[in-house]
Amino acid sequence: MKIARALPMILCAALAACGGAPVSNTVDAANMMANDLLDPAKEMARRWGTVFTDADLRVRAAKDLGYAIGPMTAGAPGTFAAKSDEQVIQLPRSPIKTRSTLEASGTKADLVDRYVFTFTSTGDDGRDSKSASDADKTPLRVLSGFLGRFDVQPTDPIKAAIKAMQPIDAALPGARIVFDPGPVADPKYKRDRSSMITIIRPGAKNPTQAQAAPDTATPDTVTRK
Helix, strand or coil: CHHHHHHHHHHHHHHHCCCCCCCHHHHHHHHHHHHHHHHHHHHHHHHHHHHHHHHHHHHHHHHHHCCCCCEEEEEECCCCEECCEEEEEEECCCCCCEEEEEEEEEEEEECCEEEEEEEEECCCCCCHHHHHHHHHHHHHHHHHHHHHHHCCCCCCHHHHHHHHHCCEEEECCCCCEEECCCCCCCCHHHCEEEEEEEECCCCCCCCCCCCCCCCCCCCCCCCCC
């Protein structure tokens, strides 16, 4: 919904919520809500905030992308986490299979400090076909799809780096996004690799804490020619 289109609805809701309050107070409250909506920085901060606080939307967003993940539960003292089952992503006619997981963690049950998406790809046959190169876009498609459910997106430099499988560590107004493309064991089969995307909440405890690397990509058992 466009912000401008939402204003009449928001104003009506604010007026109705005020009930029998004096008219001047009602108008002031409605104006404050309208001003917040018209302030792009405040609106984007609100949207990014939901990425880390809206548990129901988090579960739905993950499910839309094939990740079955529940609410965060207590682990080691002072930590909470939730991890999806592994799913396999394979595009039509592509030889590349990508095993992927999503993990959310934090120090409070209702506040995510970081998300970690892992992608372990195998099956590269050494040919640079379109169907094979499309598999390179899987991490970006997942990141954009997940954030899109919260009405936010990574910036163009982040998108470009992930498309090119280049590392990037970028701070946005509402999050820090880190992409690690992982090492390539054999340049001839450069798509057999393990990569990782981390989304970090501003102010998160130990935001630079190292994440467990995904399983190293294992080569196919099929003889390569």
